[in-house]
Amino acid sequence: MSYYKTALRRTNNELVDLAMAYRNKCEINVQYTETGIILNIDRITFIISDKYPFQPPDAIINEEAYSKWLTPPSRQIRDRFTVYGIHDIGCYCCHSKLGRRGWSPGCKIMDVLGEINIVRKSKRQIRYIRLLESIFKERPGINESIIMKTMEYLLI
Numbered sequence: 001m002s003y004y005k006t007a008l009r010r011t012n013n014e015l016v017d018l019a020m021a022y023r024n025k026c027e028i029n030v031q032y033t034e035t036g037i038i039l040n041i042d043r044i045t046f047i048i049s050d051k052y053p054f055q056p057p058d059a060i061i062n063e064e065a066y067s068k069w070l071t072p073p074s075r076q077i078r079d080r081f082t083v084y085g086i087h088d089i090g091c092y093c094c095h096s097k098l099g100r101r102g103w104s105p106g107c108k109i110m111d112v113l114g115e116i117n118i119v120r121k122s123k124r125q126i127r128y129i130r131l132l133e134s135i136f137k138e139r140p141g142i143n144e145s146i147i148m149k150t151m152e153y154l155l156i
């Protein structure tokens, strides 16, 4: 296994930090295989090749490729963000650490997990906007600030 010594050393260093950061949140599973290191954390699978960290890991989330999961919200939805004063993080894929321009050897799994949490929050906001607008639509007296307050409560 010496052929991926650098990847191994680097991953193991990161695992120490991840174990600290996630010790009360979720289990971390690691498998060392012939083709690389498979890391499961917070419902995400990272596949770390022997070219890591010079090549980004592959990630699988909700049983699909991470890049697919990053499909950006529609223009229409992003217009709703403006209405509700929600910070629009822009196109998910274009800002991704695992994207074409996002990765550098200094990036860590922890950074990708941070990105995932931001995108998860954005996706939750979208779900709540859809839900609340469908509930409150065409009800007199229900305005955007009420929807916004409800959403803040749901996102706590």
Ligand SMILES: [Zn+2]
Residues within 6 Å of the ligand: 072, 091, 092, 093, 094, 095
């Ligand atoms: Zn994009």
